[in-house]
Amino acid sequence: MSRLRGRFSAPTSEEMQRFSSSLKVDLEMAGEDIEGSIAHATMLGEVGVLSAGEAAELVAGLSAVAADLASGAWRPDEAEEDIHMAIEARLTAKIGELGGKLHTARSRNDQVATDLRLWLKRRLADLDLALGGLIEALLARVKNDGRVLMAGYTHLQRGQPIWLGHHLLAHTWPLVRDRQRFAGALGRLDACPLGACAMAGTAHPIDRQRTAALLGFATVSENAMDAVAARDHVQEVAAACAICMTHLSRMAEELVIWSSAEVAFVQLGETYATGSSIMPQKRNPDAAELVRGKAGRVYGDLQALLTMVKAQPLAYNRDLQEDREALFDAVHTTLACLRISTGMWSTLEIDSDRFVGEMVGDFSLATELADLMAAKGVPFRQAHETVGEIVRWCEEEGGNLSLLTAESAARFGLEITAEELADCLDPEAAAQRRTSHGGTAWSEIQRQVELLSSSD
Amino acid sequence: MSRLRGRFSAPTSEEMQRFSSSLKVDLEMAGEDIEGSIAHATMLGEVGVLSAGEAAELVAGLSAVAADLASGAWRPDEAEEDIHMAIEARLTAKIGELGGKLHTARSRNDQVATDLRLWLKRRLADLDLALGGLIEALLARVKNDGRVLMAGYTHLQRGQPIWLGHHLLAHTWPLVRDRQRFAGALGRLDACPLGACAMAGTAHPIDRQRTAALLGFATVSENAMDAVAARDHVQEVAAACAICMTHLSRMAEELVIWSSAEVAFVQLGETYATGSSIMPQKRNPDAAELVRGKAGRVYGDLQALLTMVKAQPLAYNRDLQEDREALFDAVHTTLACLRISTGMWSTLEIDSDRFVGEMVGDFSLATELADLMAAKGVPFRQAHETVGEIVRWCEEEGGNLSLLTAESAARFGLEITAEELADCLDPEAAAQRRTSHGGTAWSEIQRQVELLSSSD
């Protein structure tokens, strides 16, 4: 066990060790930690802080540690304070006292900041890929099943007839913005903190740009204290995850509702549904429910990350150690939910006949009548009132708008031919009529699909 | 692997299995799950749903599974869907097809609800104990160091001289209320859900009171659907944890401030401080910082638990599976922070001379002057204004209230003898003077200590 206790007379307690150790969580970025050390040692050798031989020996030793870790030949001792100390201890065991020179011109503060940014860069690439996959799955759905007629809902009440493709695209665009948000976060965090040391930089003649380049960072952080104290990039990624999870939860909610016995518009692929321990008939939309539930978890992670940094004086404080667990959870959860959602939406069975008959004369065509009156010069507000009365009359008669004839319409002051009426009450015609930019007409759906396919 | 897939034609995917499995988390309540099953089987045997022999065989089998689990001879297969199925599979492997009878007159819904309540009952006992320990540690501190003079702060500005004991008791009372909150939560959740089945109860002639008694529950839940769908007890415990963590974070913040070089009122025990990887002199109050930071995490857990249940239709939905991870984290974090706080406050070194000299004539005695004027009949508001002007004059003179003499006081319209003035500006006398109920006078501190000691 190697701990930094030079000025202390007593060792720490086991309870405190357990309480303060971040090793278990940080194992996830052990690879990044070693990469950072290799780049650091290489740079120290190049600028002459270490001799070329020392640098080479350190790099070789670190590579050996990395290999041991990858092969499982070595697992960091849980008694170590953190991953950095564990790796340094292993290195020193391998190459002797020279290992102690690795920590020249750096601190754990800039080291952990570097590890975390490296980790984030890779996960943001994963998130981008996963979002791309889900967008693609939705576009494939639109191409294959987009021209299925359905009720467009507001307030979970049938509003107007639409094509399924229109609805699916309404789920797709937010995901495009999610991708942009992650890209924006990436741009802001792509700066290497290594060399910031504790918070004040160093007197050693280091070359931070070189370290950054070796690690693939776009640039270096401009202020050493900001480099170790900032966590806004962590919060920003968590916030983007939380917003993305909101979108996935909305999609999941619809799968739950659409697969209920009463709506029965879709059937989840068997992989994503599960049975009941007591009710043999059940086909529960578990995957969708879990995605929905996990949104809350990511919101909680975000709240934890905000609260933890709130009112912290500069520069590093130990509270910041807590950032990884919340961030890792937010990112892994979002990734898993993106992948499961992709699977769910790809394997879904859609009942394309579900609404076809039922929507003829459905009240969701009422806007058609009002629009027709407005087109004939009646102020829309008055048309809206009139059609409201017609709806009430139909309800009282126990039917829907199919009851309406040119004659009965006239009684409400609506002059209309039988032909106009039939066209009005045809749900497919109603959907096709909405050709305004972004409307539900099939041409508009095709336009969006092209736009989305090319932008990728 | 045993999964409930009778109505399905295809197995689930590995990805979905990982995504939906709660086994890893639920291992924590494996013991409770087996206890619940033993009680259930016992009751089924007593009421005749199972024969006495069947019940005895099930109980023996379950006890053997429990023993295997405890000894480590058996670890549930990660491929199992959840802990309930894993245990039933193990049981069936041990005693054969009779194992399949265990699930008569119950569902996983009421089973998991029971496990969770049993687990909570035990953790609430742990929390009560840990809170009691911290309260005791604080009371011991009051007894030993309570009569150390210090500045009482508001707005982190020195307000009035107080005894340390007064301050410590201000941290103690909220913990007493935390205990009450946990006790209240316990009272509300101490009802056994077992036998509620999926949500509608059962036609089998079960005796739910008997099962409850076997498991040590105070009563049974009154409505089968509420029994499986409710999670308010989980939220309530998490909320009580969040409030408790707020208290611990306030105590921790003070340790961080008090142990800074500028205040230097306390020194953390070495166990609870750690060094720096770069700055050899550092004695960082890491334990206190971690406690402070972990408050955010528990707030996040609470937010997750609220959001997850929000707008969920009855009865059970799979989102609810997510409740354990957040709850377990909130409870374990709070427990650990209580214990670490107890250690920190027990091992703290207090610099009892820190404020003694510095506070003579300190501006924190200004209220004394104003109170004296008020006692002499000057309206307090006017006295307050006058003393404000005196403070300004002293500041401009570059000193503190020690500059004031009976003569200079008179110039501000404050008629006062040199003796009165000396008494006014003596910080210890000022503290002792505040004998109102709950005031900082030593007698009031003693009264509270007795009250708190006896109530325990």
Added chain:
Amino acid sequence: MSRLRGRFSAPTSEEMQRFSSSLKVDLEMAGEDIEGSIAHATMLGEVGVLSAGEAAELVAGLSAVAADLASGAWRPDEAEEDIHMAIEARLTAKIGELGGKLHTARSRNDQVATDLRLWLKRRLADLDLALGGLIEALLARVKNDGRVLMAGYTHLQRGQPIWLGHHLLAHTWPLVRDRQRFAGALGRLDACPLGACAMAGTAHPIDRQRTAALLGFATVSENAMDAVAARDHVQEVAAACAICMTHLSRMAEELVIWSSAEVAFVQLGETYATGSSIMPQKRNPDAAELVRGKAGRVYGDLQALLTMVKAQPLAYNRDLQEDREALFDAVHTTLACLRISTGMWSTLEIDSDRFVGEMVGDFSLATELADLMAAKGVPFRQAHETVGEIVRWCEEEGGNLSLLTAESAARFGLEITAEELADCLDPEAAAQRRTSHGGTAWSEIQRQVELLSSSD
């Protein structure tokens, strides 16, 4: 404008005044503030800190201010720093310099703490009443419509046939626990802080028990610093509101789903539904959606209250001023949602025939078959598997369990008479059969109604 700026040479800026003023929010507890002052003055007169005449004059003056406020003759000047200073200024304008004596032996810290607790005591009474009203409305529903057959859902999938009363009671019990939580909070906050002064008590010979009694508090707070610094009671009430809102959001979600065209189990009273500006037929469940949406707002209030107090050193800090806005919002929102929910559930029209025909032979009766097999000695797990296969067969045949005959059952190894089968597949019989404690059988519903009615 009266501000406490004796030691300052410059006035504050208008921007800062706006930023820091709490007057607008605190107007809500202006009445409580005056009541507190009247009690304080009365006590000061009784113990002799003020003369009887002074006390009487103060009380009369305060009563006059209260009357002016009530009649609207006086509105506090927005330029005042807070409600306490505004009232004191008004008082001094009325009775002269004696007004300045009112602030003897108290501080704004204990004053605002007292106002807030008085306010909370009254709102907790309102919440109790509102909860009682909603519980009563639900019980009335159970009595009138409880014996309507419906599908009991899990995962929004039909699970087993139940009576509506069973479902409504599952919403009622959590509200009973909400009431208990508010009562617990009340018990913990019913202690008067007045006389704690800034944080250290006072040297004046005050009688805090007397002040408490005059204000109707059960007791006094035991530690002066705790009295002004604690906000756990505010957080606890907000947490209880958040949990209660979770319950209301679940009820609201069901109204939204149940009133959709596809489920059509209920129709919201017209008062609680609204129209669309464009779709004349819409009858949107707006009240239910708003209740659901407002849950998020109360969760946000709770997070604000937790975060705001996190890591605050003792005693009072100005951050605490922010507590009122979040608390008031949480309490008023919960109260409004309770009342609107009461209205919605009272005026709801239920379609009692909705499920009657549709559920004969419905797959939600599958558990009946499995239970029957179990009763015949087949291990439940095996029965569950068998019935799962039967369900699949029925689905493949394009029907439901009505397709099953004694003969076809036998092919799956299920020995059953036609009579047994008919009984199994009768949804009403299935509901009535579940007579276990808390089950859906009508007798169990009646038992709960009596229990809940008597406990009120």
Added chain:
Amino acid sequence: MSRLRGRFSAPTSEEMQRFSSSLKVDLEMAGEDIEGSIAHATMLGEVGVLSAGEAAELVAGLSAVAADLASGAWRPDEAEEDIHMAIEARLTAKIGELGGKLHTARSRNDQVATDLRLWLKRRLADLDLALGGLIEALLARVKNDGRVLMAGYTHLQRGQPIWLGHHLLAHTWPLVRDRQRFAGALGRLDACPLGACAMAGTAHPIDRQRTAALLGFATVSENAMDAVAARDHVQEVAAACAICMTHLSRMAEELVIWSSAEVAFVQLGETYATGSSIMPQKRNPDAAELVRGKAGRVYGDLQALLTMVKAQPLAYNRDLQEDREALFDAVHTTLACLRISTGMWSTLEIDSDRFVGEMVGDFSLATELADLMAAKGVPFRQAHETVGEIVRWCEEEGGNLSLLTAESAARFGLEITAEELADCLDPEAAAQRRTSHGGTAWSEIQRQVELLSSSD
């Protein structure tokens, strides 16, 4: 009162009206609503849906309503359902039944979405300006007081000597990223939803690009359902506010600590400090405390916005009405805190001599010794251990590093000349030595100031 109740037989209740009305909140965007209507009417006239005369009359009428609103001649009736209906009613009162034609080819769904985006565009400009102001104030501080020596802290313990300018820049860079975040959000929301109607677009031959151009939007939203259902832009702005508030809270915390009696590094300008009602000497850092406390509130707003949209099926649901109150609060709070922070940091008095003497030989120079040893070839880890022992020895001797001489250093194995030692223990030299990119050396501070000044 104009409500859309054509299909309803009964009016709504006053309680429900109060509960569901958004008018009070939406007043804030009344101007944007009228602008949107003017653009819509203009476009309808241009494309021929309305005649040129009708369009002109509508525009004139709307302009008159806007003027009435601005002058206060008209206040919307609180009994109106929302701001849109109130304005339309006022318009119809002015120009008669033609007012009813305004709602052709639009819905309240796209109308409110447009209002909110217009409002956001303006507030994002305000936020950018306010952030720019604070950055400028900090840079001015750096230029004027940047070369004040201070302790650089980690864990609130003195770490290494730095220039104040280094610290201030560490607060500046996060604000630069905040600006970028707001700019990113603006880019994503700068698309006009008008013409999306309820969710499906319209059959009227509208020109959405024209409306967008009239309103100054960069583009139009591509999918009508996404246009009315999306709220990720609202969440994104709130998240950026929450992150920004985290930064302001960190700065505020430091002001609170730095202005305490024990640190006394700064004194807040009188405008931003306030007095106590009981302690005449107090100069409380209220403005800083309020900024700190308000962070919690904005976190709460963000959580409310996330939770409210979670699991909402498409498209519009009434829950979304709640978005404004939380968003407006988050934005206004952040704006106010940015402005107050600018004032606080501009008017701060800094005690430039505070640390000068005290830091000579301070333990914060320990890293210098270790770095020196490392430069002499001792592995840093060993140097770190050695200096830790020296620190302990100095502490035991009751002093600081000034006790160290070349002779005593040698006893610890540290070979050092008296001159090297003096240089090591000179805090200013230590600060100047750290010339690595982003280090605390004055040249690096100047580099950053130039970078930040030019980028603006």
